[in-house]
Amino acid sequence: MKSDFFKYQAQTTTHPLAMEISHANGSYIYDTNNKAYLDFVAGVSATPLGHNHPKVINAIKEQADKYLHVMVYGEYIQKPAVELTKLLAKHLPYPLEKTYLTNSGTEAIEGALKLAKRATGRSGIISAYNAYHGNTMGSMSVMGYEERKQAFRPLLPDVTFINFNNEDDLSHITTKTACVILETIQGSAGFVESINGYLEKVRLRCNEFGALLILDEIQPGIGRTGKLFGFEHYNCIPDILVTGKGLGGGMPIGAFTASTKLMDLLSENPKLGHITTFGGHPLIAASALATLQEITESDLMPLALEKEQLIRKLLVHPLILEIRGKGLMLALITPSADIANTVILKSQDLGLILFWLLFEPKAVRITPPLTISNDEIIKGCGIIIAVLNSIKH
Structure with missing residues (x-):
């Protein structure tokens, strides 16, 4: 083999x-x-x-006996996806209440970046040096590690990089900024935590200039840090929350969550603002639901x-x-x-x-x-x- x-x-x-x-x-x-x-x-x-x-495997087997893929994301009402997004909303602070399910974390990052541009009408994106948010073209554009992306340029324009935990760099957030995207804990950089209220200060600066804050919880999320999401340690609620990895319980998944007001923007002007065939797949949503239930109830x-x-x-x-x-x-x-x-x-x-x-x-x-x-x-x-x-x- x-x-x-x-x-x-x-x-x-x-x-x-x-x-x-x-x-x-x-x-x-x-x-x-x-x-x-x-x-x-x-x-x-x-x-x-x-x-x-056993709870994850049983959920997958039970769903497999009912139906697999039946329609592209968002058209039919499928219980596993509805129950999963409802449970996420239950455990998230207001106004994080509506979730778009995707196939992977990097696709969820793509959706979050698109939503920020759609909501603000701006093009500027701020990310951090040594950040990793996935490996598709948009996600790679906000990767703060030139060695891994230089062979694939040109990438998205209007991306500015700042140093994580450097408060002076927050001056780069202006009225031209659509969003700031940060990992709650920088993963690929060496599991670097926010210090001195840094994430809270980013949140305040975004509020001041009308920029959206995207927090990438693809690694820290789903109980790994001792709370369901890492941002709960840092007094900082994002406008858009991105998760993946652990949410699937071993199955491929991604998700981005925002307020109803924000998320509804993807359904008009233009409609189909983000589409996916297999996002919210019933087998994967069943696995994710069982995983999330076990973590939040144990x-x-x-x-x-x-x-x-x-x-x-x-x-x-x-x-x-x-x-x-x-x-x-x-x-x-x-x-x-x-x-x-x-x-x-x-x-x-x-x-x-x-x-x-x-x-x-x-x-x-x-x-x-x-x-x-x-x-x-x-x-x-x-x-x-x-x-x-x-x-x-």
Whole structure:
């Protein structure tokens, strides 16, 4: 199968991990030799309830027996999508009440950018250096990392970049600004949190100049930081909220949410302002609904903060310079990219899955399922410490 993988399936890098997968359950992934790997990545934050969670699987099976795709998004009333968007509204602050379901996070970013331009009649977009919002052309335009996008220019015009957490840069927000788009916690940059009320100050500046604030919660959202959405930690309610990844419970999804007044703009002048065939797919919406119900009705969110403290207690080592992030969205910062690579690759050999961050080569990602047990955390952290101890420094 490995030779066919490289021959027939397009690759994203020249050296993928290329583990041959047999099955997965709970906090473990198994290869075709039946070797178990403890998962500290959760599909890059996309499987918050772990693998093969019975409530998610049952929801998918029950929906599959009823119907799959029946019509393009928004035309027919389909219970899974209606119930999912209703539950999101229940758990979001006013005026975030109407949600557009998409196929992926990057498509949701596209929809959010379009909505901001439609609502304001402006073209200016402000994003942050080292930001990552997806890889389609519009999302790439607001990616603050030139090395990853220079080969694909020209991209969207009128995009200005500012430094995250730099209050002086907020002067770039003017009456020409349609929107400011920020990650609530910068993911690819190294899990960088807002400090000194930064997001709240961005919110006030946007209010002053009539710009919309888009917060990208594709990684921090759906309970990973100990609250349903990361912005709840920072006293900052966006005009447009974007989510994805964990919302699907292991199925592909994206969503952007705004007020009814804003969202209704996409249905007229012009009508069909954003369209998608498979957005809100009933199978995926059923999976997402089951996931969101479990996270909001259980104690997984407060436990995420307790598990964070356990991880911080266990991962103390001279080669760990700091641990960034919140809840179960954590990054170990090591002295060099070589050390980070060694930790990730040797840990996999020892049965622990870790991963990289896109723009911070010295970081090691720790984003396990929210359902991971304390014993599993202790086991995984023990492997990390053992690998670090094997590195000469």
